[in-house]
Amino acid sequence: EAEVAQSPRYKITEKSQAVAFWCDPISGHATLYWYRQILGQGPELLVQFQDESVVDDSQLPKDRFSAERLKGVDSTLKIQPAELGDSAMYLCASSGGLYYGYTFGSGTRLTVV
């Protein structure tokens, strides 16, 4: 079964450092999503890509977060500088369309110390 790949699985970083997460969606999925999930809460959308274009980044803290999907395939989410409140699980998902649903990766657990 096809999977969404994410790395790293765990990341510990110091406050004010830069950190980056990588996601490789299921082949052929045009839509890619990054979600942030604070422990015990529901995931919240940070950014949605359609191919290489951003279609929704209204909840992305743009002063410190950036996301790119240069060739419309894999994607990178960056935080610079990291803050204590950024500690969370960062989930990537891809979709081949509403009818087919959404597939999530295993996530990256970020701890900022």
Next chain:
Amino acid sequence: AQSVAQPEDQVNVAEGNPLTVKCTYSVSGNPYLFWYVQYPNRGLQFLLKYITGDNLVKGSYGFEAEFNKSQTSFHLKKPSALVSDSALYFCAAAGKAAGNKLTFGGGTRVLVKP
């Protein structure tokens, strides 16, 4: 704006008893509804979805969900719960009007006691 509500933070049930996890939604147009399960420090695992058709949807691991348009609900059910069903469950909704954005509820923790 679309939204999903899961009114119960936690559901406790004895092993072998029926399990129900509640979900209500607000979506413009036809809703696309999903249930996911999450184990500690893991990603979201797909259980089932409602797109169109029969209101009773059957999914993985013996779970099913009932779509009720008039009550805008999509409750998750399992006839006989297992201890291994203890996890965090999320209901999610999407719609074309919101650009296929998937919106999640706050989650319900299920604890199945032996």
